[in-house]
Amino acid sequence: MTKTSLLRRIARAIGASLTELGINALTWIGAGVGGYIGFGAAPGSWATGWKAALAGIGALAFAVGFEDLLDDVVAPLRRLTDTRPAGSRYSTAPELADAPATAHEGLTRLREAACADSASRAASDSYRIDRGQVLLTEAGRWQGYPDGTASFQLAPGAYLRYWRDSKSDGTTPGVVFTFVTGEADKPVHVTDVQQLQGLLADYAGRTLAGENVATDTGLQAA
Template sequence: MSQTKQAAAAIATPMGAIAVAGLELVILAAAACTGGWVGSNAPGVPSGWAGALGGGLGLGLAAGVMQLLSTFKASLRELTRTSYSPAAERSMEEPAESLPSHPEDVMDLLTDAAQAGAAHEAAFYSGKVDPAGALLGKRGLWVGVDGTSAMFHLADGAYVYYEKDDSGKHPRHEYSFVAPATRTEPVPVTSMEQVRDLLEQHVTRELKDEPVAV
């Protein structure tokens, strides 16, 4: 809960109590007056008894109203106890995460983060090859190699390779077809049709140990 809401709740609590107390007095006074008026104006009652009857009816009606108000306030207190509280919110929050104490473990986390970042960028910028994002845009199918490169597995020994080049003024995101098992040199790719053709050549020539044509 924000500080503004907390302050509003703190102000609302005493104001609500004052409002209930004031309402209680008004209702009691109205009940007593109503009972007194009814008793004083009851037909057929001698004037000597009218005042006593009015007082008795006023007190009886006020007592009944007091009982109703007590029940109402008990219900109100129950709702207040079960209402929202900042402490309850804090207890429901997930515990704060912390880094491992050993530097080697932290370095492992950093390595994983760098690889995950490269896989994310490979999927994010793949629109230059896969404009529809039908395949290369799927983040979960990329595997980060290091902080600037990632690989997308196509078939046994065949991948789309992503690499970010930071040597220029603006980063360049390059994609190529690689087949390390057949010692094929990376072939730059710019379309999914080109990737399909290269993969077809790879599958055809794989057993002959021949390089994929550029």
């Protein structure tokens, strides 16, 4: 630490102490004013004890009001006299996890990070088809995978799949969303929520029809 920085730090510490002393003094003055007003406002017929109680309430109210007002007024002065390092004044250093003990553990952590990254990217890019941002843009609803893809379960057996289609010219990858089911149907490229709603409605209709057929067959066999 240089002599100049040391002197600056000492000056800030002195300034901070004087600032707090001034705030405390003014707060006590406010309490005195409030107590005086409260005692004087009490009717003359009141007993001394009740007058003192009203004075105490007035003192407390004025002290709190003065302190709140002074906090706003002296906030710039407090920042100016802050002796903490600049990097720690407005943020708290995050707690870091322990280093992996093995290469397998390190790889596992990277896979978990990749899955979380895929889910986050899918949720972020889904605004292209969910402009209302009420369903698909929630990262917690996506299941990410280490290869950069992700899936969103729309219904049992029906999913919205996401991936980034890397372009051969090296430009920004294109975002691709497809509707897929456990059936033999080919994935359908999805461009908006209305289309996705129609696809899921058709799937639900086919599923319900299949369940009805299975039920009727079982009844007949019985």
